[in-house]
Amino acid sequence: xxxxxxxxxxxxxxxxxxxxxxxxxxxxxxxxxxxxxxxxxxxxxxxxxxxxxxxxxxxxxxxxxxxxxxxxxxxxxxxxxxxxxxxxxxxxxxxxxxxxxxxxxxxxxxxxxxxxxxxxxxxxxxxxxxxxxxxxxxxxxxxxxxxxxxxxxxxxxxxxxxxxxxxxxxxxxxxxxxxxxxxxxxxxxxxxxxxxxxxxxxxxxxxxxxxxxxxxxxxxxxxxxxxxxxxxxxxxxxxxxxxxxxxxxxx
Amino acid sequence: xxxxxxxxxxxxxxxxxxxxxxxxxxxxxxxxxxxxxxxxxxxxxxxxxxxxxxxxxxxxxxxxxxxxxxxxxxxxxxxxxxxxxxxxxxxxxxxxxxxxxxxxxxxxxxxxxxxxxxxxxxxxxxxxxxxxxxxxxxxxxxxxxxxxxxxxxxxxxxxxxxxxxxxxxxxxxxxxxxxxxxxxxxxxxxxxxxxxxxxxxxxxxxxxxxxxxxxxxxxxxxxxxxxxxxxxxxxxxxxxxxxxxxxxxxxxxxxxxxxxxxxxxxxxxxxxxxxxxxxxxxxxxxxxxxx
Ligand SMILES: Nc1ncnc2c1ncn2[C@@H]1O[C@H](COP(=O)(O)OP(=O)(O)OP(=O)(O)O)[C@@H](O)[C@H]1O
Ligand SMILES: [Mg+2]
Numbered sequence: 001x002x003x004x005x006x007x008x009x010x011x012x013x014x015x016x017x018x019x020x021x022x023x024x025x026x027x028x029x030x031x032x033x034x035x036x037x038x039x040x041x042x043x044x045x046x047x048x049x050x051x052x053x054x055x056x057x058x059x060x061x062x063x064x065x066x067x068x069x070x071x072x073x074x075x076x077x078x079x080x081x082x083x084x085x086x087x088x089x090x091x092x093x094x095x096x097x098x099x100x101x102x103x104x105x106x107x108x109x110x111x112x113x114x115x116x117x118x119x120x121x122x123x124x125x126x127x128x129x130x131x132x133x134x135x136x137x138x139x140x141x142x143x144x145x146x147x148x149x150x151x152x153x154x155x156x157x158x159x160x161x162x163x164x165x166x167x168x169x170x171x172x173x174x175x176x177x178x179x180x181x182x183x184x185x186x187x188x189x190x191x192x193x194x195x196x197x198x199x200x201x202x203x204x205x206x207x208x209x210x211x212x213x214x215x216x217x218x219x220x221x222x223x224x225x226x227x228x229x230x231x232x233x234x235x236x237x238x239x240x241x242x243x244x245x246x247x248x249x250x251x
Numbered sequence: 252x253x254x255x256x257x258x259x260x261x262x263x264x265x266x267x268x269x270x271x272x273x274x275x276x277x278x279x280x281x282x283x284x285x286x287x288x289x290x291x292x293x294x295x296x297x298x299x300x301x302x303x304x305x306x307x308x309x310x311x312x313x314x315x316x317x318x319x320x321x322x323x324x325x326x327x328x329x330x331x332x333x334x335x336x337x338x339x340x341x342x343x344x345x346x347x348x349x350x351x352x353x354x355x356x357x358x359x360x361x362x363x364x365x366x367x368x369x370x371x372x373x374x375x376x377x378x379x380x381x382x383x384x385x386x387x388x389x390x391x392x393x394x395x396x397x398x399x400x401x402x403x404x405x406x407x408x409x410x411x412x413x414x415x416x417x418x419x420x421x422x423x424x425x426x427x428x429x430x431x432x433x434x435x436x437x438x439x440x441x442x443x444x445x446x447x448x449x450x451x452x453x454x455x456x457x458x459x460x461x462x463x464x465x466x467x468x469x470x471x472x473x474x475x476x477x478x479x480x481x482x483x484x485x486x487x488x489x490x491x492x493x494x495x496x497x498x499x500x501x502x503x504x505x506x507x508x509x510x511x512x513x514x515x516x517x518x519x520x521x522x523x524x525x526x527x528x529x530x531x532x533x534x535x536x537x538x539x540x541x542x
Contacts, residue, residue, distance in 0.1 A: 066430075066431055067430075068427060068430045068431060087435070088430045088431065088433065089430075089433040089434065089435050091433075092431070092432065092433030093433060097431075097432075098431050100427065100428065100431055104425050104427055104428035104431070105424075105425065105428070106420075106421045106424045106425050106428060106429075107424055107425070108424060109417075109420065109421065109424065113417060116417075117417060117418065117421050117429075117432050117434075118432055120414070120418060120432045120433050120434060121432070121433035124414065164432065168432065168433070
């Protein structure tokens with residue numbers, strides 16, 4: 001008897017489809033349209049970078065994927081299932097976690113409270129080992145576990161923000177400009193962390209102003225301009241692209 | 252001399268404890284939504300008045316008290332569901348105006364459904380005054396103070412230890428981040444109204460045997476509680492309690508040493524002074540956030 005006696009039509013067993021698929025996504029702030037039909041997809045295990053100038057709509061896209069920004073048309077599929085109608089809370093439960101732009105700490109709460117809140121949607125009995133995992137990844141957080149998150153330095157807050165998102169055990173991790181405003185050595189550390197997460201099998205969608213660093217570690221990249229995806233290719237290929245060089249790499 | 256001072260202090264602490272509970276109600280809703288709920292005083296009125304009328308209908312006091320709290324909590328939840336939730340996208344100011352409308356509505360309903368008389372609720376455990384160093388205190392005052400202490404500790408436990416309590420705090424500190432970790436912030440808002448109604452009704456029930464109750468006690472008690480919340484720093488739990496006690500004590504001292512005619516004015520003088528000289532209140536937001 002075959003060990004996998006699953007129904008051949010069950011979508012959950014089909015490994016072919018992407019983990020995340022965004023189709024014709026539009027979003028507005030009042031009358032201003034911020035996303036004009038965005039299409040993209042991310043396969044399980046991939047590290048995909050999204051670069052684009054200020055105001056291109058990168059944050060809006062990530063917020064729409066997380067369900068905290070209303071969508072006016074289009075679809076978002078996670079492992080083949082539409083989540084556009086689901087609440088932000090349901091999307092976290094189904095495996096989407098975000099490290100938001102500007103880190104978004106619960107400032108007066110302790111480092112450990114911030115991390116534990118990251119696992120808010122999960123069975124609390126299962127999170128202790130994950131907490132240890134995050135502390136092993138960022139020993140500095142363990143040292144400061146009782147300190148108020150708002151008193152950490154920018155780099156430490158960024159690590160806490162990543163740790164908090166990991167506490168949800170995401171299938172898909174969205175990172176919104178994790179290197180923003182950090183000193184060069186910390187930027188390197190953050191990118192090394194992101195690469196490490198990819199190695200460990202997490203699917204990552206990385207939004208970055210630092211296009212060179214992001215495209216260097218990404219499997220594939222998308223370039224966004226004024227609410228539209230204008231280019232997509234393998235990360236290295238985009239680095240070599242003349243238009244990308246001129247617009248985002250300052251070359 | 253000292254006995255007189257102690258007497259004023261004791262009566263100040265008693266009403267101050269009730270103001271503290273009302274102030275906690277303001278702070279909890281403020282934290283969940285940045286809305287000042289001007290119907291908070293009506294929760295206080297509903298607690299006391301419902302107890303009086305349920306007892307008049309023949310229910311024993313403990314049953315009447317529990318039912319009155321439940322009725323008030325349900326009304327608080329309905330207020331959120333029917334009036335606040337549908338207007339959530341409209342911004343803070345329209346929501347505050349809605350709560351003012353709701354307070355007028357609730358007062359009107361209380362007038363019609365109950366009456367316009369003053370009612371004295373019997374004290375929980377007799378009215379034989381207890382002597383302390385030459386001053387007297389009513390057993391009911393101990394109930395008020397004990398009630399506040401118990402509610403304060405339960406709230407502290409809820410916000411410091413319980414998972415949903417922490418999620419409510421997290422929503423206060425950063426609503427976007429709270430949604431991104433999967434907190435249902437609508438539920439947080441709904442619960443904040445339920446919790447505030449609970450606190451308000453308890454304050455109203457504890458205080459009713461001392462101060463009388465009527466359909467319009469909510470106006471003054473609400474304003475005093477608001478003043479206490481501002482003084483303590485809107486949104487700060489311990490600040491609300493301390494603010495309540497300070498307002499209560501200041502009021503009792505003012506009434507005792509100056510004139511009881513100025514009693515109600517004192518709370519308003521405190522509001523003006525606080526808003527003028529320290530708009531964040533005693534425990535208000537220190538800037539711990541680094542950007
Ligand atoms: N809250 C808002 N209200 C109105 N318009 C907004 C709001 N937030 C963003 N926008 C507009 O939507 C567009 C996309 O903004 P978005 O923040 O998604 O860009 P971004 O690519 O993340 O930029 P950045 O690199 O600066 O983070 C911009 O034109 C911006 O002005
Ligand atoms: Mg952005």
